[in-house]
Amino acid sequence: MLNFTGLRITFLGTGTSQGIPIIGSTHPVCKSKDPRDKRLRVSLLIEFEGANYVIDCGPDFRQQMLTHNVNHLEALLFTHEHADHTAGLDDIRPFFFRQGDIPVYAHQRVIGELKKRFEYIFKTENRYPGAPAVALFEVINNQPFIINNLQVEPINVMHGKLQVFGYRFGSFAYLTDVKTIAAEEKQKLRDLDVLVVNALREEPHYSHFNLEEALAFVAEIKPKQTYFTHISHLLGFHAEVEKQLPDNVHLAYDGLQLEL
Numbered sequence: 001m002l003n004f005t006g007l008r009i010t011f012l013g014t015g016t017s018q019g020i021p022i023i024g025s026t027h028p029v030c031k032s033k034d035p036r037d038k039r040l041r042v043s044l045l046i047e048f049e050g051a052n053y054v055i056d057c058g059p060d061f062r063q064q065m066l067t068h069n070v071n072h073l074e075a076l077l078f079t080h081e082h083a084d085h086t087a088g089l090d091d092i093r094p095f096f097f098r099q100g101d102i103p104v105y106a107h108q109r110v111i112g113e114l115k116k117r118f119e120y121i122f123k124t125e126n127r128y129p130g131a132p133a134v135a136l137f138e139v140i141n142n143q144p145f146i147i148n149n150l151q152v153e154p155i156n157v158m159h160g161k162l163q164v165f166g167y168r169f170g171s172f173a174y175l176t177d178v179k180t181i182a183a184e185e186k187q188k189l190r191d192l193d194v195l196v197v198n199a200l201r202e203e204p205h206y207s208h209f210n211l212e213e214a215l216a217f218v219a220e221i222k223p224k225q226t227y228f229t230h231i232s233h234l235l236g237f238h239a240e241v242e243k244q245l246p247d248n249v250h251l252a253y254d255g256l257q258l259e260l
C-alpha cells in the first residue's frame, strides 16, 4: 500500500460504550474537571483532499459533527454493529438532505444488522419523507478499496467472538474493539507511522485489550507512534495514565488532531 501524506485525523470520541462520565456515576474519573477525561463514544474523522470520512456513527455522532464543524460527509465506515458504534445513524439526515444518499462501508453482516435496526432507512417503498438513505458498499477482508482518492485496507480483528474491521490508510491504522488478531492480519500493520488501538482498563476483559495487552501489541507491531482509544473510566485519570506510558505511546482524547 502506498504511503501517502495529507491526512488529518481528529478523534471525535475516545470513550468506551457508556462514555465518560457515566450517567449517575460518582467515580472520581467521572467527576474529573480535566476535559481530557470527558470521552464521547469512539469515532474518528479523517480529512483527505477536502473530503470527510468518519469511522463509526455512535450515539454522540450529532454532537461530534457540530463540535468539529463537519458540514459534509463523503463516507461512513463501520467497524462493527455494536450500538456504541452505530446508534447515531439517523443523524446523517442533515448530510443526506444536502448531498443525497450517504456512502456507507461495512461488512455484509454489519449491513444486515443496520437494516434490522434502521429498517426505515433502507426501505425502498413507502418511505417516510424525512428518512435518510445510504449507498451501501460491502467491505471484504483482503480486498483493499478506494473511496474517491482515499485508499483503504481492511484489517480483520476479533472482538471476543465477533469479527470487527480495522482500517489502514497509508501509514496510519485505526483498530478498535480488538481482543485478538491473527498473524496474517498483523502483517498488514508493518511500517506504520501511527497506530490507534483500544486499551480499555487495567483489568482483563473478554473482548477488549486491557492496558497490558495493548502495550504488548504495540511492542510487537512497532509503530512509530501509538494512541490508545475506547477508554473506560476504570483506566484512571488521563494525566496520570499518560505519565506511565512509553515515550511513543499516548492516550488519545476527544478533539486531539494528528497530521500525517
Ligand SMILES: [Zn+2]
Pocket: 016, 017, 082, 084, 085, 177, 230
Ligand atoms: Zn465498542
